[in-house]
Amino acid sequence: MKLNNTTGVDNLNRAQQQQESLLKKLATARRINSAADDAAGLQIANQLSSKVNANAQGERNVNDGVSLARVYEQGLQGINDNLGELNRLAVAAGNGIYGTEERQALQTEADSYLANIQQVIDNTAFSGKKLFDADASVAFGTGNGSVNLTTTDVQAVLQSQDAFNIDFSSAASAEQALTRITDAIDVIGGLQAQAGAEANRLAGTGNNLSSQQIAQAAARSRIEDLDFARAASDKTAADILSQSSTSVAMQARIQQQQALTLLG
Structure with missing residues (x-):
């Protein structure tokens, strides 16, 4: 007999993905690092970058x-x-x-x-x-x-x-x-x-x-730069969520093993 606890594992995976995303944003200081972050925002930011570069060269x-x-x-x-x-x-x-x-x-x-x-x-x-x-x-x-x-x-x-x-x-x-x-x-x-x-x-x-x-x-x-205060706050929340999800998952696994032992 097998007992599953997919909810805790899913929560842990989501928390880890959020941590990775926030770490990347904090490392690059950019809110948008790929089209997956904000497709429309990335397109507008690229257009503005082109205009900024053109104006800089025109000024020179x-x-x-x-x-x-x-x-x-x-x-x-x-x-x-x-x-x-x-x-x-x-x-x-x-x-x-x-x-x-x-x-x-x-x-x-x-x-x-x-x-x-x-x-x-x-x-x-x-x-x-x-x-x-x-x-x-x-x-x-x-x-x-x-x-x-x-x-x-x-x-x-x-x-x-x-x-x-x-x-x-x-x-x-x-x-x-x-x-x-x-x-x-x-x-x-x-x-x-x-x-x-x-x-x-x-x-x-x-x-x-x-x-x-x-x-x-x-x-x-x-559009594309990161709000450090908000990102740092979100990172702290994601860390707490990841730690609690890890704790829940570990506890669920222990309980699962105990239940299997009793049933065996």
Whole structure:
């Protein structure tokens, strides 16, 4: 004759399974470790993870754009500084008492500033990409579209203004040079203003992506992260249940053996 006590064994098995599940959650700090824990929640959490990662990469992209814009704008400022010095020399060359030697000295100084401008144009680059050699629109993907930064062929612009043709040999030629330099300063200033506005737009886009990333990460955390206080409390309850189920099962087995002995 055989006596069964399946209820106690079933309770013990359920308690042990609950313990294992809670231990896994406590170890990973996640409420959802597989689709079996919460299928719908896992799907939403995965979608949010994808968006968080995309926004993080988009933020890095636009931050690169901000850095490029700053390098571009600083290059323009270097050109503007040299044009300002040329403007000063052009005004000085308009002095009627200057003779050939004085004008030659002014011309030599002017040539050095023109060489500085050419050096800035040739050497201003970001991550190996020259910024002043062509008209271009550089795109930075945000994960939901892109933001563009406009760069300009500055050498072509200055050549169109005849800004490299500086002649201080006479007061009349110095006056003509002054007009060309003034026009070039206005053009470079306009490019600087455009670069500043686009840098601000890129920075604003980066801030928006960062805010979205924080909000989406918080939403994901609410779905998949573990409530440690509640999980610890549930683990304590599961431990007590497991211990009591073990005790009941052992007692039932002893009683079963006693009953079999009596019946035998």
